[in-house]
Amino acid sequence: MQIKQILAEAAVGSEITVKGWVRTKRESKNVTFININDGSVIHNIQAVAEAGVLNEETQKLITTGACVAITGTLIESQGSGQKVELQVKSALVYGTADPEKYPLQPKKHSLEFLREIGHLRPRTNTFSAILRVRHTLAYAIHKYFNDNGFFYLHTPIITGSDAEGAGEMFRVTTLDPKNPPLNEDGSVNYKEDFFGRETNLTVSGQLEGELGAMALSKVYTFGPTFRAENSNTARHLAEFWMIEPEVAFYELEDNMALAEDFTKYVIRYALENCYDDLVFLEGRLKEEEKNKKQEERSELALIEKLKFVIDNDYVKLTYTEAIQILLSSKRHKEGKFQYPVAWGIDLQSEHERYLVEKHFKKPVILTNYPKDIKAFYMKLDEVSDDVPGQTVRAMDVLFPGIGEIIGGSQREDNYEKLAQRCQEVGIPIESIWWYLETRQFGTAPHAGFGIGFERLVMFVTGMTNIRDVIPFPRTPKTAEF
RNA sequence: UCCUUCUUAGCUCAGUCGGUUAGAGCACAUGACUGUUAAUCAUGGGGUCCCUGGUUCGAGCCCAGGAGAGGGAGCCA
Numbered sequence: 001m002q003i004k005q006i007l008a009e010a011a012v013g014s015e016i017t018v019k020g021w022v023r024t025k026r027e028s029k030n031v032t033f034i035n036i037n038d039g040s041v042i043h044n045i046q047a048v049a050e051a052g053v054l055n056e057e058t059q060k061l062i063t064t065g066a067c068v069a070i071t072g073t074l075i076e077s078q079g080s081g082q083k084v085e086l087q088v089k090s091a092l093v094y095g096t097a098d099p100e101k102y103p104l105q106p107k108k109h110s111l112e113f114l115r116e117i118g119h120l121r122p123r124t125n126t127f128s129a130i131l132r133v134r135h136t137l138a139y140a141i142h143k144y145f146n147d148n149g150f151f152y153l154h155t156p157i158i159t160g161s162d163a164e165g166a167g168e169m170f171r172v173t174t175l176d177p178k179n180p181p182l183n184e185d186g187s188v189n190y191k192e193d194f195f196g197r198e199t200n201l202t203v204s205g206q207l208e209g210e211l212g213a214m215a216l217s218k219v220y221t222f223g224p225t226f227r228a229e230n231s232n233t234a235r236h237l238a239e240f241w242m243i244e245p246e247v248a249f250y251e252l253e254d255n256m257a258l259a260e261d262f263t264k265y266v267i268r269y270a271l272e273n274c275y276d277d278l279v280f281l282e283g284r285l286k287e288e289e290k291n292k293k294q295e296e297r298s299e300l301a302l303i304e305k306l307k308f309v310i311d312n313d314y315v316k317l318t319y320t321e322a323i324q325i326l327l328s329s330k331r332h333k334e335g336k337f338q339y340p341v342a343w344g345i346d347l348q349s350e351h352e353r354y355l356v357e358k359h360f361k362k363p364v365i366l367t368n369y370p371k372d373i374k375a376f377y378m379k380l381d382e383v384s385d386d387v388p389g390q391t392v393r394a395m396d397v398l399f400p401g402i403g404e405i406i407g408g409s410q411r412e413d414n415y416e417k418l419a420q421r422c423q424e425v426g427i428p429i430e431s432i433w434w435y436l437e438t439r440q441f442g443t444a445p446h447a448g449f450g451i452g453f454e455r456l457v458m459f460v461t462g463m464t465n466i467r468d469v470i471p472f473p474r475t476p477k478t479a480e481f
Numbered sequence: 482u483c484c485u486u487c488u489u490a491g492c493u494c495a496g497u498c499g500g501u502u503a504g505a506g507c508a509c510a511u512g513a514c515u516g517u518u519a520a521u522c523a524u525g526g527g528g529u530c531c532c533u534g535g536u537u538c539g540a541g542c543c544c545a546g547g548a549g550a551g552g553g554a555g556c557c558a
């Protein structure tokens with residue numbers, strides 16, 4: 001029986017068998033307490049063995065980290081701290097864990113140390129809680145889209161296009177790296193390669209997502225994404241999971257409404273279905289923040305923060321308005337921004353953080369960016385006298401503490417304008433002929449966005465390093481587990 | 482990739498001005514204890530001071546190079 005079920009039913013008097021891993025053992029002369037966790041829930045079950053019930057050898061092998069099956073009667077606990085406990089009748093040790101060598105000790109460990117033992121860290125309270133929340137969010141995402149008429153479109157992992165320019169790509173090849181077939185000019189002849197052309201791991205499913213939306217109207221992708229950027233930060237992974245809805249007949253405003261409704265739904269779902277885990281993670285975060293300076297501590301506890309997000313409207317403003325706010329800010333006037341502020345710049349982390357964490361103190365949707373700092377496929381805005389330059393129908397959703405969690409746009413649906421933009425940014429039209437053809441055959445207004453799954457998990461769990469919200473992180477120089 | 486800080490016991494860290502045998506807490510082992518829950522108390526074992534080279538009578542400490550990790554930045558989700 002799973003511990004989650006045992007604790008929920010609390011069927012006192014029944015005989016049950018618990019299988020799991022020993023967290024702690026406390027021995028005294030007459031009685032031994034064994035705390036067992038099976039990962040089904042944050043809570044342990046306490047097994048109580050009267051002296052003499054277990055033979056000496058078994059008792060010795062039950063140490064922190066060992067895997068056991070314990071059979072006994074569920075009784076009301078005599079001690080405080082738990083309602084029920086297991087009165088032990090017999091125990092079987094599946095696997096021992098030499099206490100001199102087992103790295104996970106019954107004490108606090110740093111997250112940095114746990115990253116070095118990625119194969120064992122799911123056995124800690126913190127990581128099992130994160131993994132359960134991660135699962136629940138993934139489920140909520142599929143449920144949200146399914147309940148709202150979206151179809152799950154499986155876009156390719158291996159791709160022949162590098163058109164989006166979202167980042168450096170990982171090459172996929174079966175050619176011999178030491179002795180590849182060469183063209184006459186000495187370059188590698190990819191016609192000899194597995195696919196007969198250069199291929200890479202996908203950096204985004206968006207372009208294919210648009211093809212799906214031009215047939216099924218509402219689609220989303222949810223899959224792994226790969227970027228070979230040499231970025232070493234707490235917010236980037238080389239392999240991460242991304243959710244990308246794409247919807248026909250949606251314009252920018254519909255896209256913004258979808259992004260807000262979607263994020264609120266999945267956060268609410270996690271609150272309703274992972275409450276115990278979130279309570280634990282909130283406590284962990286409070287402990288961690290005790291070591292920080294007062295001004296660096298978050299104003300709201302984790303659960304309060306999540307409730308605040310789902311109960312309040314996101315702020316929506318244009319890039320041009322954001323620049324005006326930054327220009328009139330005290331911080332700008334005192335010259336405290338490291339990077340200069342002016343219309344046309346790409347907003348820096350410090351600018352985004354100022355807007356989200358100091359000025360508005362809630363999620364912000366920024367729209368209508370200058371076209372020169374955004375991707376080629378974004379729809380051009382009408383030119384306006386109020387705006388200094390040409391903008392596109394882009395939107396970024398910024399979350400407190402995380403920064404950019406969503407990037408999206410209404411797509412350019414006019415063939416001539418899109419082809420023109422391809423030329424401007426140097427994308428050969430023949431390389432994405434299939435993408436451009438959607439604008440020649442039954443084009444339609446459409447919009448979509450991408451949300452980094454790990455960034456969402458970070459926000460919900462309160463973790464501050466992205467390596468701690470994915471079971472097996474892939475970052476530059478690291479692929480051990 | 483750039484800036485910056487760090488690397489000493491299984492873990493988290495201290496280590497004075499360069500000086501003799503490198504310390505603490507936790508973890509672990511042994512013992513005690515009538516119900517503990519980060520149990521408690523006593524005792525004990527445990528070190529490639531990140532690596533390589535240099536300076537010096539003498540280096541955990543100073544210098545040079547390298548590796549790894551953290552924080553910040555860029556790129557972005």
